[in-house]
Amino acid sequence: MLGFAIFAHTENGVYSLELPAPGTYNVKFSHLAFRDTVISGVVVNDQEFTVLDVVMTLNGFLIIFGNRDGSVMTVQAGTTIEIPIWGVTPAGNFEDSVIFMYVPLSSDDEVVTVRYPSREGDPRDTLPYHSYFPDTLVGLWDDRAILNPNPDTTPGRTNQDVYGFAYITDPRDPHNFFWTNGDTVLIATYVMRLSGNPQIWGDTVCPFQIGFPAIPWSPGLAWGMQDGITLLMPFATFQCLHVLEPPPCVYIAGDINNNDQANGLDVSYGVNYFKGFGPPPPVICENCPDTGQQLFGAGDVNGSCQFNGVDITYFVNFLKGVGPPLGFCPVCPPSDVAK
Numbered sequence: 001m002l003g004f005a006i007f008a009h010t011e012n013g014v015y016s017l018e019l020p021a022p023g024t025y026n027v028k029f030s031h032l033a034f035r036d037t038v039i040s041g042v043v044v045n046d047q048e049f050t051v052l053d054v055v056m057t058l059n060g061f062l063i064i065f066g067n068r069d070g071s072v073m074t075v076q077a078g079t080t081i082e083i084p085i086w087g088v089t090p091a092g093n094f095e096d097s098v099i100f101m102y103v104p105l106s107s108d109d110e111v112v113t114v115r116y117p118s119r120e121g122d123p124r125d126t127l128p129y130h131s132y133f134p135d136t137l138v139g140l141w142d143d144r145a146i147l148n149p150n151p152d153t154t155p156g157r158t159n160q161d162v163y164g165f166a167y168i169t170d171p172r173d174p175h176n177f178f179w180t181n182g183d184t185v186l187i188a189t190y191v192m193r194l195s196g197n198p199q200i201w202g203d204t205v206c207p208f209q210i211g212f213p214a215i216p217w218s219p220g221l222a223w224g225m226q227d228g229i230t231l232l233m234p235f236a237t238f239q240c241l242h243v244l245e246p247p248p249c250v251y252i253a254g255d256i257n258n259n260d261q262a263n264g265l266d267v268s269y270g271v272n273y274f275k276g277f278g279p280p281p282p283v284i285c286e287n288c289p290d291t292g293q294q295l296f297g298a299g300d301v302n303g304s305c306q307f308n309g310v311d312i313t314y315f316v317n318f319l320k321g322v323g324p325p326l327g328f329c330p331v332c333p334p335s336d337v338a339k
Helices: 264-275 309-319
Strands: 002-008 013-017 023-030 037-044 050-054 062-065 073-076 080-088 098-108 112-116 143-146 157-165 185-194 208-210 222-225 235-238 241-244
Touching: 037 050, 073 080, 080 098, 098 112, 098 185, 112 157, 143 185, 157 185, 208 235, 264 309
Parallel strands: 002 023, 062 235, 073 241
Antiparallel strands: 013 050, 023 037, 062 080, 080 185, 098 157, 098 208, 098 222, 112 185, 143 157
């Protein structure tokens, strides 16, 4: 008899197979990140295992998280950083165009403390930073967003998803399909904040991996092809981070909104933040006043090394001319004066 067997496959290697009955089989190994591999004419004898040495070829679709050339990224602890996402489709065949993407990226909570969505993720948010798309290809798709972060199924990790559909209501426009012809092209850029923990200063850390969000409809890392049927998984690489000491805390005392001036607008900014409907001050002083702590340095105008409502009252009195000059925490004084 001639049979046909299909096996889910995770990596190249040697496999011992038990097929349903003696005979001659064509055995197909399949994995979303590899091209299907068929071994023909496999003879199976009664009550015997058949051993096959399987070598599969990558499907030619790649996704790169970090530097395009694969080099380690040099970053500073306690700062906001950008992690670009690059994609590659095989050269020579426009049929390999991508019209759907779902890209979950997981990060280690001890290294990355804040993940920012794109404005499309929640247009109502007032966050100081946002992840973003380029103004080409995926950035021109009908529907795309970098969603709010969510817990990963692995404890101590946070996942964040990029998703997109090339067209929904607009006419089908192949000019916007993601086809790179073998080139490496930008898909989107994650924006996130690193921990200021001194334990990672000077280290090279590798905090990223494919995410597994705790939501039932997640397909995992997946690209959908222009035929509207085929779903595949690009081969993913993740760049590590070489973490330098955090930069000095650069701010002007009282410049809570970080626009290079200290005035009444900063009072309003601080009040909105404390009432819970405004974003936090953009400038954070790491390891101040003590190791592992953070301080919104520009808001600590009474120099108590805390930022609270007392500082707002102090600021108002200064603006009215009935209070002393604006001060700052002596542990993390302003290290620069904005132009």
